[in-house]
Amino acid sequence: MTYIIAEPCIDIKDKSCVDVCPVDCIHEFARILIIDPEECIDCFAPSEQLITSHGLRTFAELENRSCKVLTDDGFRPAFVRRFRRRQLVEIELAPAFEERDRYGGTRLTTRNISRFRRTIWATPTHRWVLADGEATDALGVGQFVPAVSAWPARDSETYRLGALHGLVFGDGSWNKQEIRSGEHLHYVQLYGERVARFKMFFDQVNFSPCLDVHPGYAGTGVVRARVNLKRSLPETADAEYITGFVDGWLASDGDPVKPGSWRIRSTDPDALSWLERAAPLAGFVTVGSGEEASRETNFGVRSRPIRWLYLATRETYWCVTHVEPQEGYEANTFCAVVPDKHAFTLGGGIYTGNCGACEPECPVEAIFPEDALPDKWNDFVPINYAFPDADKINSMVDEYATEHNVQNPPLE
Secondary structure: OOEEEOHHHOOOOOOHHHHHOOOOOEEEOOOOEEEOOOOOOOOEOOOOEEEEOOEEEEOOOOOOOEEEEEEEOEEEEEEEEEEEEEEEEEEEEEEEEEEEOOOOOEEEEOOOOOOOOEEEEEOOOOOEEOOOOOEEOOOOOOOEEEEOOOOOOOOOHHHHHHHHHHHHHHHOEEEEEOOOOOOEEEEEEEEHHHHHOOHHHOOEEEOOHHHOOOOOEEEEEEEEEOOOHHHOOOOOOOHHHHHHHHHHHHHHHEEEEEOOEEEEEEOOHHHHHHHHHHHHHHOOEEEEEEEOOOOEEOOEEOOOOOEEEEEEOOOOEEEEEEEEEEEEEEEEEEEEEOOOOOEEEEOOOEEEEOOOOOHHHOOOOOEEEHHHOOHHHOOHHHHHHOOOOHHHHHHHHHHHHHHOOOOOOOOO
């Protein structure tokens, strides 16, 4: 997002902010410094995804739209904006965890425990929030950024419906589409404790004596829906529905590996790709992936390999393993404007901030993120956006200073 220089800068024009601006976007006019709103952008490629209250969305999808984005304080209102084309770099991240060191303290480390990597395309001077609470606009190899996940309620009707969808998707079967109602009929055979605990979620449970010979059989759940749940992912559902879906799918196709963590297997690569990035909506972070070595079964060779994801609930971080400029690769850049918070979560749970190296350097506190500008200085938004029209900017500043009797004391 862009930053705005406001009234305290009039007739002061301290240039400390100019020295630290990574993109040289602060310019001097007659009575004030002005930030070029088109250059003051350090954001993401249009194809990058962010986590919203209604699933994963690309920046391009949300252009000029309001939404709620995931922060470390829950979902917060945001507005997505598009800016001009910029050079982008490829940032590769590996999952990392906090562990005790030999001296009794703690440290963040990857320990090479996973070959799993996440790749982000961003401008080279984008502002990142680091694991220690500091921020940087020069992210480098070996630095750590935090992972963030949501903790939605698991006791709502929306969660129940999502769980039924996940059970059908994972281990259920589609039966038919009823002619009169148009609804799709699905069955879920309830085997084992993990699946049977959802028995009360079903409006109808049948009991088949011929299936009772199998250990752990608790009935056959019946699910009716307007779509074929076996072939659909809840890509646009809200966080509680997606949480239910993930829990139901894990109960069907997942295996607990550590307290709160799961390994889920599937032959559907598109579904796993979606889950890899959407898992934080359900309180998980994907920290591993792979493929089963053998395709042999008792019934022959599988036509498609079994792939798996490792989903963790422990506190997770991301270690920067690679930052590679791509010569000649430019794209329109996008950012989410998040009032007060100035940070949001990318797909996969990667937490990031907005740019703003100039803000803390201003001795008169005249620089504000556009979404945090005090209402009394809203007149400076059109003044900054008048760049580069010097005559218009000078005229607007003179008019404002006269109307408000601006008399800023000089710096000592």
